[in-house]
Amino acid sequence: MKALIDWGMGYVARSGSAVCFLGEITGHIVRGRIRWPEVLKQMYEQGIQSVMIIVLTSLASGAVLALQGYTAMVRFGAKEYIAHLVGLSLVRELGPVFTALIFSGKAGARIAAELGTMSVNDQVLATRTMGVDPVEFLVVPRMAACFLVLPVLTIIGEIAGITGGYLIATLEAGIPGTFYINQTIKAIQYVDFWGGFAKVFFFAVIIGWICCYQGYSTKGGSLGVGRFTTKAVAFSYIFVILSNAVLTKIILTLWG
Amino acid sequence: MIQVQHLHKSFNGQQVLEDINLQVKKGEILIVLGESGTGKSVLLKHLIGLLKPDQGSVLIEARDITRMSERELLGLRKDIGYLFQEGALYDFMNVFENIAFPLREHTAFDWKTIREKVQSILRLIGLEGIEEKYPAELSGGMKKRVALARAIILDSRILLCDEPTSGLDPLRSRDISALIRDVARKLHCTTVVTSHDIQNSLRIADRLALLQNGRIAAVGTPSEFEASNNVFVKEFIS
Ligand SMILES: Nc1ncnc2c1ncn2[C@@H]1O[C@H](COP(=O)(O)OP(=O)(O)OP(=O)(O)O)[C@@H](O)[C@H]1O
């Protein structure tokens, strides 16, 4: 019983300090203490690192959507609606969630491992001894880069997915290319796009926050780096998927 | 001036420092000796506010740093050079960027001046031409010296060095000890060094303090230490 209470208290304390951590980051950002050269460097690294894998997986998912859609819809003689199926599933749901998950596994893990290594090698402490705030110098740029890079990656992923659908539709289903493109443009309305895209910004904050926090609180040498990095990625996955359910409900209620 | 008064510190019930009292005068070099694991690094971290004591106070120029907020401490630390036992260089920066970091953060020097300063300090520590190397490509002793360069580049008023000579060969140890003494003398900076290196400590220190089981067992000048009757001091410096 006592162990349970201790565990609960520890959990509350950790959540509290994670919230304070986010508050500290936000404080730096609203005061304009953002080191733009560092942000650009981080954006470059996070973006370059994830873009290839996101393009490939999105291309493949779009193709699979089209294949499955084709087999199902051809039974009702509705194969010209493949463009609708692919486009809408991608921008409303799959694009943002897929991209966020892949991004956590690549860029998120990198953030946590880098910050974790710096914590256990005293580099974070050294930053403080040199009169520089480590949150401002090491954490804020990574967080800001997440927030700016993930939306761009999502758009790239969605375009790649639609391309995958296009390839299947034209090569496999025999639908004319221009028709497919016109159908896609007609299918995806303003609300569809923004209903999905709005979620990306939440995901970016969640991933950046969790991975920076886990990395920054890493203790216990190289074992600790491994443990906290795994934790960072696992938590990012869980919270992206859970928050997606909640956000989807909210967005559908507000926007239909 | 640095003053440590009745400082106590424990970690998870393990008492590490017990009632430490120390005074380091302006421009003085104090070397803290002691066996491995007696709390030298812990003591040094208290002097720059990285650790907070359980009891007692640390005064730097009459201001109690144990009561300062992190933001006030960040301001104060611009005047303090600190060498970590493991160096703690940024591994995503090369040697040049590491040494130039404090200059870029806290001075308005232009690029050319910064480059000259970094090059001259690299000459001073005997490591010319390694500006482009990353810490992972350096030996332990080289990292240590680069970290020392980073600690002294701002010409701070206070210099704290955690085992600057461990991991160096005897000749380098002597050179680096002499370098610390020269820097301290030239800038008249208050210096606290921790060390196991008895020979060089006796050579460069104004005063020595011997830490034993978390307490200060003896304090005195090198000649007082050499003439001491204290059993532990005798054993330690022989
Ligand atoms: N953050 C910490 N948490 C728990 N215990 C610690 C911590 N830092 C130091 N200690 C303990 O404090 C004691 C003193 O450590 P410290 O690093 O100061 O030794 P030291 O005198 O510098 O030794 P060395 O000469 O080997 O560097 C050790 O027993 C260590 O286990």
Ligand SMILES: [Mg+2]
């Ligand atoms: Mg030590």
